[in-house]
Amino acid sequence: MSRSSDMVFQDPARAGREGRMPGAGSEPQTDAAVADAEQALPAMQLEAAGAGVYTVDATGTVIACNRWAERMLGYAPGALIGVDAHRTLHPPAEKGRAAQQPILADVARGRLISGDRAVLLRADGSALQVWWSAAPLPALEEDGVGAVVVFHDATADRERAGRRARRYAHSEAMRERAEYDLAEVTWLSELTLAMVSTLDADRALDRLVRLLVPRLADTAVIDLADLDGYRHSAHAHHAAGVLPESWDASSAPAEHPLHTKALAGIFQGAGTQHVKVSPATAGEKDLFTLVEAEEALVVPIRLHALTIGALTLTRAPAGPPFTEADRVLAEEVARRTALGLDNTRLHAAQADIAATLQRALLTDLPAVENLELAAHYQPAQHAAEIGGDWYDALLLDHGDLALVIGDVTGHDIQAASPMSELRNMLRALAVDHPEEDPGQILRRLDTAQARLTLADSATAILARLHPAPDGTWDMAWSVAGHPPPLLLTADGNATYLAGGHTILLGVHPTRDRPTARTTLPPGATLILYTDGLVESRTQGLDAGMPAYAGTPPPTGTFP
Numbered sequence: 001m002s003r004s005s006d007m008v009f010q011d012p013a014r015a016g017r018e019g020r021m022p023g024a025g026s027e028p029q030t031d032a033a034v035a036d037a038e039q040a041l042p043a044m045q046l047e048a049a050g051a052g053v054y055t056v057d058a059t060g061t062v063i064a065c066n067r068w069a070e071r072m073l074g075y076a077p078g079a080l081i082g083v084d085a086h087r088t089l090h091p092p093a094e095k096g097r098a099a100q101q102p103i104l105a106d107v108a109r110g111r112l113i114s115g116d117r118a119v120l121l122r123a124d125g126s127a128l129q130v131w132w133s134a135a136p137l138p139a140l141e142e143d144g145v146g147a148v149v150v151f152h153d154a155t156a157d158r159e160r161a162g163r164r165a166r167r168y169a170h171s172e173a174m175r176e177r178a179e180y181d182l183a184e185v186t187w188l189s190e191l192t193l194a195m196v197s198t199l200d201a202d203r204a205l206d207r208l209v210r211l212l213v214p215r216l217a218d219t220a221v222i223d224l225a226d227l228d229g230y231r232h233s234a235h236a237h238h239a240a241g242v243l244p245e246s247w248d249a250s251s252a253p254a255e256h257p258l259h260t261k262a263l264a265g266i267f268q269g270a271g272t273q274h275v276k277v278s279p280a281t282a283g284e285k286d287l288f289t290l291v292e293a294e295e296a297l298v299v300p301i302r303l304h305a306l307t308i309g310a311l312t313l314t315r316a317p318a319g320p321p322f323t324e325a326d327r328v329l330a331e332e333v334a335r336r337t338a339l340g341l342d343n344t345r346l347h348a349a350q351a352d353i354a355a356t357l358q359r360a361l362l363t364d365l366p367a368v369e370n371l372e373l374a375a376h377y378q379p380a381q382h383a384a385e386i387g388g389d390w391y392d393a394l395l396l397d398h399g400d401l402a403l404v405i406g407d408v409t410g411h412d413i414q415a416a417s418p419m420s421e422l423r424n425m426l427r428a429l430a431v432d433h434p435e436e437d438p439g440q441i442l443r444r445l446d447t448a449q450a451r452l453t454l455a456d457s458a459t460a461i462l463a464r465l466h467p468a469p470d471g472t473w474d475m476a477w478s479v480a481g482h483p484p485p486l487l488l489t490a491d492g493n494a495t496y497l498a499g500g501h502t503i504l505l506g507v508h509p510t511r512d513r514p515t516a517r518t519t520l521p522p523g524a525t526l527i528l529y530t531d532g533l534v535e536s537r538t539q540g541l542d543a544g545m546p547a548y549a550g551t552p553p554p555t556g557t558f559p
Contacts (some may be wrong), residue, residue: 029220039261043207051483052151055137056085072153086151089120089231091127107147108135116154129154185507187215191333192278195340200346203235204340208333214238217313219291222264222337224302224309230267233309239292242381253349253409256288257313266310272327273298277314292316297331303338311337361420365393368401370471388415388458389530390423399467404430405482405528408461412456418455422505425454438462439478439500450509458505461485461528467518473520480505482532483545490523496545 008430052069054062065080073080073089083089086102106113114133122128132151205222212220223230232247244251255263261433262273274551275296277288301309311334315322365373375391388408396402404426408419425448428443436444444460449455463477463485465494477485477497481504481529487498521525534545 039067050152053148054080054085055146056104057137057146057366059102060084060086060102065147067341069151070406072122072128074149079123091119091121092360101151103134103147103368104145107134108238110136112136113182129158131157139194139281145194151306152356153345165281166259171548187211192340193334195337196343198343201341201344202233204344205337208337208340209236211232212236212313212333216326216333217297218316219243219293219312219314219320220307221287221312221365223312224341225267225299230263230309240457242290244502253290254286257286259286259296259298262296263310263312266298266300267307269307271300272331273325274322288314295322297322297327297330298321299327299334301338303335303342308338308341320525357416361390361391361416361423364403366395368395370467371401371465388419389532390419391528392423392427394427394430396464397429398434400434401465402461403465403526403528404461406458407482407530408455410456419458421454422449422460425452426448426460430462437478437515438464439513442478442480442505442513444510445513446505446509446513455506457507459507459531463528464528468519472522474517475520475526477517478515480513481507483529486527486529487518487520488525488527489521491554500524 016465040084050068050071050462054065054069057063062083062085067077069075070077070080084374086104090102103113112133112135116131118130118132120128120130130151131154132149134147134149137146166466178389181515191208191211194206194211198204198207201224205224209220209222212499219235219237221235222233224233231384232252235247236242237243243253255279262275265273273296275298277293287521289295291314294317296314297311298313299311300307301311311330313330340401362377363376366377374395375392377391379388385548388410390404390406390408390527391403392402394402404423406419406426408415410418418532426441426445429444429448431440433444442460445460449458458480459482460480461477461482463475466474477500479485479501480547481502484501487495487497489495497516500514501511
């Protein structure tokens with residue numbers, strides 16, 4: 001190959017015009033035809049490869065190229081021959097793009113080199129991204145070592161790689177967003193749990209503000225509405241010792257005027273207030289100054305247009321400013337807080353109703369000469385101030401005293417209604433038939449319960465105390481499936497009273513009920529109780545009764 005050659009890569013069609021290819025026909029071919037075919041074969045292969053190829057001599061001048069190179073670089077046929085490849089085809093160094101090393105500097109050492117981030121200039125000056133390889137070309141006569149360069153258009157590959165990179169970046173962004181959303185949902189769930197896991201509003205709010213700091217703010221303060229306007233309920237700050245533990249008149253910091261104005265707007269129906277706090281003057285000891293607040297969000301705690309309170313969040317200059325997303329999140333926290341406070345309020349209202357019912361059903365004890373009466377009602381759960389348990393004491397003829405303890409099957413207020421009916425029926429029977437023994441009166445109550453469906457089942461003790469001439473008290477009693485009475489004598493001995501025991505009320509209405517009798521010694525204490533005193537989920541009656549009285553119950557207590 002010499003620099004005076006018209007074209008290194010011949011037209012593949014030339015072989016077809018000047019002679020047949022070997023094996024193309026049955027006619028014998030001349031030596032010239034075979035030589036032409038052998039000369040045309042490399043050009044045919046390079047044209048079919050779909051890659052641009054150009055050759056430079058030792059001076060970097062293009063001495064040959066194929067049609068792919070001309071088409072990709074936008075040159076007319078033959079226009080690349082004789083140009084300085086490095087100066088013409090390689091773009092100069094620009095900002096963000098380093099100068100490309102001349103190919104001959106490496107191939108002169110006999111090295112095969114390649115790359116995937118080169119740029120070639122087209123004839124119109126536009127850039128073509130290519131991946132390429134170059135190999136040294138053996139010396140032609142005395143000209144020195146040249147090079148042959150093969151390149152492919154990498155634009156499509158780069159675009160595909162760019163699209164993959166963008167898709168990957170998008171998927172990573174979506175994954176991070178999903179992780180953030182999951183963390184935020186988990187955090188909001190913790191806030192909700194803090195509000196609903198206790199019926200004590202102050203305790204719930206104290207848990208809440210501790211979760212808000214420092215996740216959402218440097219400082220969190222909650223003020224609740226009351227008859228005088230509003231009162232401080234809970235607070236937290238990210239640094240210990242900045243705010244007082246208690247918040248009474250002597251220790252509470254003064255209100256910043258901007259905070260006072262924002263709270264007034266909230267309790268008059270305004271929406272979230274974004275307060276920019278001005279620098280404090282020397283000597284000020286208000287809330288915003290103590291926490292070094294630069295800005296604050298004052299968010300209404302509101303439900304069904306009723307303003308329950310306000311949530312104040314502050315951030316110091318060192319932290320990021322509040323964003324719209326922070327405002328939305330703070331309002332969601334306030335909404336959940338309102339729901340939790342409303343739930344607490346409903347439970348408190350239910351407890352008030354139960355307490356009122358309790359006071360109505362658990363009557364005051366009468367004053368009896370030579371007897372001291374006392375009663376105590378302790379609900380098993382805070383939310384259930386009343387249930388199926390009851391006690392009663394009423395005066396009868398001849399100075400007698402009737403004592404009652406009972407327990408209707410069921411829990412909470414659902415058991416209170418049948419209990420009150422059964423209680424009132426027993427009071428009426430005891431007053432109407434004072435001459436009858438306790439067993440006979442409970443037998444009448446069985447009949448009334450069966451016909452009027454007062455309760456599914458219940459236990460009870462009816463005892464009647466009669467004053468004896470010597471100052472003692474004769475006691476007659478009947479037990480319907482209830483734990484036995486406990487007698488404590490003046491010397492400290494404890495005894496469960498046997499006798500008078502039969503089945504629960506309402507189980508067998510026609511069955512007679514016995515009455516047991518004893519005389520209470522002077523100074524003795526008689527205790528009537530329900531099973532909640534001696535039985536629990538972890539302790540049965542067999543273990544609870546000896547533990548309570550120090551003595552086992554009598555045999556056959558519960559038939």
